[in-house]
Amino acid sequence: MKWDEFGAWGARVSEWAQAYHQTVGDRPVRARTRPGEVLNALPVAPPETPESLEEVFADFERVVMPGITHWQHPRFFAYFASNAAPASVLAEFLAMALAPQCMLWQTSPAATEMETRMMDWLRRALGLPEPFQGVIQDSASSATLAAVLTMRERALNWTGNSEGLAGNDRVRIYSTAEVHTSIDRAIWISGIGIANLVRISTRGAGRGMDPEALEAAILADREAGMLPAGVILCVGGTSTGASDPIAACLEVAERHGLYSHVDAAWAGSAMICPEFRHLWEGVERADSIVFNPHKWLGVQFDCSAHFLKNPDSLVKTLAISPEFLKTHGADGIINYSEWSVPLGRRFRALKIWFVLRAYGLEGLRARLRNHVAWARQLHDRLAAEPDFEIVTQQMWSLFTFRYAPEGVADLDALNLRLVNAINDDGRIYLTQTRVDGAMAIRFQAGQFETTEADVMMVHDVVTEIARGLT
Numbered sequence: 001m002k003w004d005e006f007g008a009w010g011a012r013v014s015e016w017a018q019a020y021h022q023t024v025g026d027r028p029v030r031a032r033t034r035p036g037e038v039l040n041a042l043p044v045a046p047p048e049t050p051e052s053l054e055e056v057f058a059d060f061e062r063v064v065m066p067g068i069t070h071w072q073h074p075r076f077f078a079y080f081a082s083n084a085a086p087a088s089v090l091a092e093f094l095a096m097a098l099a100p101q102c103m104l105w106q107t108s109p110a111a112t113e114m115e116t117r118m119m120d121w122l123r124r125a126l127g128l129p130e131p132f133q134g135v136i137q138d139s140a141s142s143a144t145l146a147a148v149l150t151m152r153e154r155a156l157n158w159t160g161n162s163e164g165l166a167g168n169d170r171v172r173i174y175s176t177a178e179v180h181t182s183i184d185r186a187i188w189i190s191g192i193g194i195a196n197l198v199r200i201s202t203r204g205a206g207r208g209m210d211p212e213a214l215e216a217a218i219l220a221d222r223e224a225g226m227l228p229a230g231v232i233l234c235v236g237g238t239s240t241g242a243s244d245p246i247a248a249c250l251e252v253a254e255r256h257g258l259y260s261h262v263d264a265a266w267a268g269s270a271m272i273c274p275e276f277r278h279l280w281e282g283v284e285r286a287d288s289i290v291f292n293p294h295k296w297l298g299v300q301f302d303c304s305a306h307f308l309k310n311p312d313s314l315v316k317t318l319a320i321s322p323e324f325l326k327t328h329g330a331d332g333i334i335n336y337s338e339w340s341v342p343l344g345r346r347f348r349a350l351k352i353w354f355v356l357r358a359y360g361l362e363g364l365r366a367r368l369r370n371h372v373a374w375a376r377q378l379h380d381r382l383a384a385e386p387d388f389e390i391v392t393q394q395m396w397s398l399f400t401f402r403y404a405p406e407g408v409a410d411l412d413a414l415n416l417r418l419v420n421a422i423n424d425d426g427r428i429y430l431t432q433t434r435v436d437g438a439m440a441i442r443f444q445a446g447q448f449e450t451t452e453a454d455v456m457m458v459h460d461v462v463t464e465i466a467r468g469l470t
């Protein structure tokens with residue numbers, strides 16, 4: 001294929017994408033593919049000679065499309081949303097056409113300076129105070145890994161990278177058991193070891209970390225000759241939206257000189273609305289905060305906003321050329337690859353710029369407020385059904401519920417059957433989770449094109465299918 005065919009193909013793909021998005025609601029949300037079906041439809045060996053794009057495109061429709069789960073479907077209520085607003089898709093198209101590597105300022109000054117400005121726009125949008133600066137990471141998992149490495153190096157007086165961990169005091173990190181699995185993996189990869197991720201007990205219905213238990217654990221570890229290094233807190237956990245009491249836990253972390261990281265991957269987007277910020281009150285005391293515009297804000301994957309109160313510790317941990325530190329911030333040049341684990345970086349700031357300008361903060365706030373209000377209506381309607389119960393309270397646009405008709409002994413099996421039947425039906429897509437060991441069905445609203453009618457359909461589909469189960 002040559003560039004002189006690109007314009008026509010670009011136009012055709014754009015038309016296709018527009019039609020897809022305008023009719024995606026007619027498709028079953030979850031793919032109905034059986035394991036191996038797509039694999040077997042693909043030739044075993046690569047082609048030796050060129051094929052026409054016409055053939056490739058026809059196979060895309062034939063082979064790929066039936067195997068796609070439609071994350072941009074307005075009735076996608078599973079996991080968390082992974083939005084790709086049209087303005088974001090256009091920005092990605094441009095970024096892909098340029099395909100710059102954005103590791104150093106000089107490898108694309110526009111990308112670096114756009115990233116600085118966009119992270120500051122997001123800082124203002126979330127109501128975070130001035131000292132915070134930001135970097136765009138590829139995922140929340142990467143941001144958390146960078147934060148954990150920083151905790152380790154800071155506690156080891158910057159000797160971990162050079163000497164390794166053997167012979168050093170045991171580095172200890174604190175979190176509850178409710179945090180995302182990306183925290184476990186960051187602990188593995190950092191060499192700290194999962195035995196040194198201390199699970200602090202929770203208290204209350206909110207399942208948040210008990211700050212007194214945190215303090216006791218830090219003191220006990222110090223007493224035992226270990227090295228308390230950092231605290232990882234969560235705002236809006238993946239399973240039920242559980243959040244730690246941020247102000248109280250950060251006060252303990254600060255008093256004991258621990259580095260703190262707040263994982264608000266999903267719920268961080270909600271903080272563009274001042275009325276949702278009380279659930280992370282005190283967050284300005286954190287050293288590091290991550291949230292994913294690629295979940296609820298309309299900016300497509302991958303785009304993780306990582307804020308740092310002072311990037312020096314992170315840069316000292318990850319910069320590969322130590323002399324860089326001497327000019328850091330002084331001459332206005334930032335090399336963002338020194339702020340992250342991967343060297344190569346895509347031009348991710350462009351899609352934030354397009355989305356914030358195309359929708360405005362007011363447009364984005366209106367969407368999020370609708371999602372929360374519609375989730376509340378659905379919550380109230382299900383709560384009013386005699387054979388349904390709410391399992392965990394609504395957190396932003398997320399709550400869990402279960403079907404609990406009288407006289408059924410095995411509610412777990414019944415609810416698992418229900419989720420499977422709902423997803424086979426195809427009109428909506430929900431996922432399940434476990435709460436205190438028992439099965440619950442999870443609902444979250446967050447897709448960019450979702451309407452009130454889409455959310456209300458969940459009530460009808462769920463009650464209809466549940467009562468039809470025999």
Ligand SMILES: *Cc1c(COP(=O)(O)O)cnc(C)c1O
Pocket residue numbers: 080138139140141142180182236237238263264265266292304
């Ligand atoms: C989605 C999510 C993550 C992981 O995000 P990635 O960007 O996919 O790494 C981490 N923590 C929480 C709370 C999440 O919801």
